[in-house]
Amino acid sequence: MKTVHNSLAVLAGVVLLIGGAAAQKLQMNGAGATFPYPIYSKWFSEYNKQHPDVQINYQPIGSGGGVQQVSKQTVFFGASDMPMNAEQLQAAPGKILHLPTVLGAVVPVYNIPNVTTELKFSGPLLADIFLGKITKWNDAGIAKLNPGVTLPASDITVVHRADGSGTTYIWVDYLAKVSPEWKTKVGVNASVNWPTGVGGRGNEGVASTVKQTPGALGYVELIYALQTKQPYGSVQNMAGEFSKASVESVTAAAAAAAKQMPPDFRVSITNAPGNGVYPISSFTWILLYENAKDKAQARAMVDFMKWALTDGQKFAPDLGYAPLPADVIKLEMAALAKVKTS
Amino acid sequence: MRRKELGFQMGTGVLGLVLVAIVFAIGAVLAKQSMLSIEKFGLSFWRTEVWDPVSGEFGALPFIWGTLYSSILALLISTPIALGIAVFISELCPARLRQPLVFLTELLAAIPSIVYGLWGIFVLVPAVRALEISLPDALRQLPFFSGPPLGLGMLSAALILAIMVIPFSSSVAREVLKSVPAAQREAAYALGATRFEAIRAALFFARTGIIGAIMLGFGRALGETMAVTMVIGNNPRVSLSLFAPQYTMAAVLANEFTEAADDLYLAALTEIGLVLFIITLIVNSLSRLLIWSMSRTATQVPEPVEPAVDAA
Numbered sequence: 001m002k003t004v005h006n007s008l009a010v011l012a013g014v015v016l017l018i019g020g021a022a023a024q025k026l027q028m029n030g031a032g033a034t035f036p037y038p039i040y041s042k043w044f045s046e047y048n049k050q051h052p053d054v055q056i057n058y059q060p061i062g063s064g065g066g067v068q069q070v071s072k073q074t075v076f077f078g079a080s081d082m083p084m085n086a087e088q089l090q091a092a093p094g095k096i097l098h099l100p101t102v103l104g105a106v107v108p109v110y111n112i113p114n115v116t117t118e119l120k121f122s123g124p125l126l127a128d129i130f131l132g133k134i135t136k137w138n139d140a141g142i143a144k145l146n147p148g149v150t151l152p153a154s155d156i157t158v159v160h161r162a163d164g165s166g167t168t169y170i171w172v173d174y175l176a177k178v179s180p181e182w183k184t185k186v187g188v189n190a191s192v193n194w195p196t197g198v199g200g201r202g203n204e205g206v207a208s209t210v211k212q213t214p215g216a217l218g219y220v221e222l223i224y225a226l227q228t229k230q231p232y233g234s235v236q237n238m239a240g241e242f243s244k245a246s247v248e249s250v251t252a253a254a255a256a257a258a259k260q261m262p263p264d265f266r267v268s269i270t271n272a273p274g275n276g277v278y279p280i281s282s283f284t285w286i287l288l289y290e291n292a293k294d295k296a297q298a299r300a301m302v303d304f305m306k307w308a309l310t311d312g313q314k315f316a317p318d319l320g321y322a323p324l325p326a327d328v329i330k331l332e333m334a335a336l337a338k339v340k341t342s
Numbered sequence: 343m344r345r346k347e348l349g350f351q352m353g354t355g356v357l358g359l360v361l362v363a364i365v366f367a368i369g370a371v372l373a374k375q376s377m378l379s380i381e382k383f384g385l386s387f388w389r390t391e392v393w394d395p396v397s398g399e400f401g402a403l404p405f406i407w408g409t410l411y412s413s414i415l416a417l418l419i420s421t422p423i424a425l426g427i428a429v430f431i432s433e434l435c436p437a438r439l440r441q442p443l444v445f446l447t448e449l450l451a452a453i454p455s456i457v458y459g460l461w462g463i464f465v466l467v468p469a470v471r472a473l474e475i476s477l478p479d480a481l482r483q484l485p486f487f488s489g490p491p492l493g494l495g496m497l498s499a500a501l502i503l504a505i506m507v508i509p510f511s512s513s514v515a516r517e518v519l520k521s522v523p524a525a526q527r528e529a530a531y532a533l534g535a536t537r538f539e540a541i542r543a544a545l546f547f548a549r550t551g552i553i554g555a556i557m558l559g560f561g562r563a564l565g566e567t568m569a570v571t572m573v574i575g576n577n578p579r580v581s582l583s584l585f586a587p588q589y590t591m592a593a594v595l596a597n598e599f600t601e602a603a604d605d606l607y608l609a610a611l612t613e614i615g616l617v618l619f620i621i622t623l624i625v626n627s628l629s630r631l632l633i634w635s636m637s638r639t640a641t642q643v644p645e646p647v648e649p650a651v652d653a654a
Contacts, residue, residue: 062600088603155490162576162593164395164601187396190601198494198587199576201597208463213471213492 025052026300031059032066032079035166035221036284039102039319040079043312047304054300063166064190070096070287076297078287081166082173082190083266095290097339098265099332100283101308102321103254105222105245106170107232107280109207112137112152113214118244120145122236123178123271123279129217130158130175131182132196137215145236152215159209159218162199164190170282171219174270222250223320237279238271249278250322258327265332281322291340299341306336369619376613378606387613393578393594395602400610402617404578408588409618412496412570413563415584416503421556424508425545428515428555433541444516451509459572462502467493467573470501474585489585492575497584499574503566507559514558518551519544550637557629564622567592591618 037060044056061069063080070078071092083098108121125141128134134141138151161168169190176183186192200206203224210216211230222245225232234242243249256274257267271279286305292298309332313323324332373380379387379400390401431443471493481487489495522544530540545552567590575587576597591614602608 064601064603067603157490157492162571163597164599166601189396190603191395191598193392193394193396193399194577197577198492199589199597201571201576205463205572209494212463212468213494 026054026296028054028056028077028297028301029059029075030056030066030077030079030286031061031069031075032287033063033081033166033284034060035063035081035104036079036102036321038223039315039321042315042319043304043308046312046315047307050307051303054304056304062164063169064164066287070289073289073293076292076294077301079285080287081282081284082169083268083285084287094292097288097290097335098285099288099305099335100254100265100324100328101286102313102316102323103250103269103281103283104170104321105250105278105281106167106174106219107222107225107245108217108219108235109210109225109230109232110217111210111212111214112154115149115151117146117149118231119149119233120236120242121233123174126235127175127179127182129156130160130194130196131179131185132158154215157213157216158194158197159200159206159213159216160194160197161191161203161206161219162201166190166282166284167203167219167221168192170270170280173268173282174280177268177271221320222246226320235279237277238273239275239277241275243276243278245278245280247317247322249276250281251325253277253279253281254283254322254328255325258325258331261328261331263335265335288339290338295340295342298339302336302339302341306333309333369616372612372616372619376609376616378609379613380609382606383610383613387610388617391578391580395598395607398604398606400606400613402591402614404580405589405591405594405614406617406621407580408496408574408578409564409590409592409621411588412499412503412574412590413560415496415500416507416563417556417560419500419504420507420511420559423504424511424555424559425515425552427508427512428519429541429545431512432516432519433544434537447509447512450505451513455506455566455569456572458502458506459569462498462569462573466502467498470495470498485582486584488583489581491585492587494573494575495583495585495587496574496581499570499588499590500584502569502573503563506566506569507563510562511555511559514555515548515552518548518555521551522547550633553629553636554633557625557632560625560629561622564625565592565618567596571596591615591621 037058040058044058048055058079063082066078066080067084067088069075071088073093084096089096108126110119122145125134125145128141135156136153137156138153143151169188172182172186172192173188176186176188186195198209200209200218203220206218207220207224207228207230210218211228232245234244237243252274253269253272256272256277257269261267265283265285267283269281269283272281288301309324309329316323383390383400387400387402388406389403390399391403392399392401393404394400427447431440435443471491474491474493474497477487526547527540527544530543535543570590571593574590574593576589576593577587578589578594579586581588595611595615599611602611
């Protein structure tokens with residue numbers, strides 16, 4: 001009987017503790033892009049260790065969902081791999097800030113039996129392949145960029161994402177910049193009307209399809225190619241160099257863009273100018289109201305963002321993201337100062 | 343006591359109505375959310391082949407085609423196998439093997455569809471590709487086998503659907519066969535029927551239930567999402583070819599809903615959901631109708647025999 005009594009007392013104590021902690025804790029909800037989810041969840045848990053009173057919940061429901069939820073104010077902040085367009089910003093009930101957090105890259109992965117040399121691609125070449133205009137691996141255009149490589153006369157199987165994705169957005173945004181035909185015929189969105197190819201679901205779907213299909217060419221996030229040790233090609237940048245995606249070449253693309261950064265940070269950095277730049281790179285953004293209703297949350301969010309832009313950046317390379325260049329961080333700190341916290 | 347009866351009747355009646363209300367609510371919500379797309383495209387939504395989120399052109403035809411084609415193919419493959427399993431387990435199988443076999447078929451039904459999908463990507467698709475490559479050139483000229491041998495495509499989707507549908511159809515068919523009165527079989531044997539003929543008679547007796555079992559599988563195939571999207575190739579084109587990558591309604595919903603940001607796009611996706619809902623409704627109604635008409639003729643035929651039985 002006594003033990004029952006004791007355990008009841010303990011239970012009551014635990015309940016009180018949890019209740020008391022919940023009362024003090026500040027909870028914030030966010031939702032959006034899946035691409036930065038690994039680093040965001042790392043950040044939120046690290047930040048929670050240092051600031052136990054702040055807890056941030058994040059649902060990786062996709063960029064489109066993130067934009068929708070933040071516009072309807074069902075979450076405090078959103079996250080997206082593509083900037084909101086003017087129409088969407090107009091429809092939102094308040095001014096929304098775009099804050100870049102980290103950078104990512106998308107790489108062309110391929111599977112050609114008996115070819116071990118790393119292949120080189122150019123933007124127009126990739127566009128022509130994805131348009132279905134170049135259909136054989138031994139095409140003169142590919143051979144010209146890859147002298148000395150014996151390419152087979154087999155068909156190219158184009159593999160793209162079937163699900164709507166920020167990765168697709170970055171890829172086709174680049175293709176539209178380097179190929180006028182892509183721009184008018186297909187265009188840019190999280191999912192498009194693909195002229196050719198098969199669709200795999202998710203990065204893993206594309207990666208496994210490429211891996212199994214001789215003659216396949218697809219695109220995945222850099223981190224995915226690194227983790228699965230899949231060969232990926234270099235891509236010719238605006239300076240004419242063949243650049244391979246890496247933390248350095250992606251940050252270089254952002255640094256090149258920082259020189260002419262628009263004040264709202266809504267900028268595409270695909271096909272960025274400059275030396276050492278990897279051309280298929282992109283920011284990913286957190287979406288935040290400049291004048292949010294809940295000032296306590298706004299204060300906590302600004303504090304968190306300041307931490308993420310400074311101390312938080314060191315977690316990026318291990319997770320396959322490129323950290324932001326110093327110039328961009330400086331601009332963002334100024335933008336954060338404008339968020340109304342009282 | 344009477345009042346209690348009445349209360350019970352009313353209570354279950356209300357619960358029954360809840361079910362009807364849910365069906366109507368789903369239809370109404372889907373229709374309301376897809377209004378933008380219904381107004382813009384009207385009936386042409388059902389027969390347009392373009393699906394272009396960039397320019398805002400949407401048509402459901404490739405998805406309707408892919409859904410029906412893959413489900414019908416799956417049914418063609420699964421029905422003989424499911425019936426064979428059901429007949430073996432209920433009529434021919436040694437008693438010692440029966441329970442393990444029942445357990446195994448039910449285990450197949452319990453595997454999550456994402457697991458089927460992964461198995462599809464890593465095992466089935468390469469096997470299908472090898473099969474496609476080995477097909478003689480003469481056959482490749484047929485419209486059913488045109489296009490490059492990718493592995494991913496309609497054939498893989500139909501096969502994986504068939505495997506997923508078999509446990510459902512065979513379980514129900516087995517139960518139906520079990521409910522065939524022993525007198526039926528005994529009568530057949532008494533007339534000198536062989537085992538095959540007796541089983542055929544039992545199958546004929548149970549035909550409405552067996553049609554029901556097949557339709558249950560069809561319903562499941564129509565709505566199956568994850569495993570199909572992982573192997574079908576996800577390309578919205580209408581094609582007869584079993585090798586061609588195609589798309590289904592459930593798959594496009596699962597794939598594109600999360601990243602659909604603009605209103606028309608979302609409305610068009612919701613309308614796909616509405617179309618799937620309507621098609622499922624039609625298929626289910628048709629199968630009900632079929633079963634109903636068959637059971638009516640089934641009760642009509644023996645009628646002349648009955649007086650004779652009474653007289654005896």
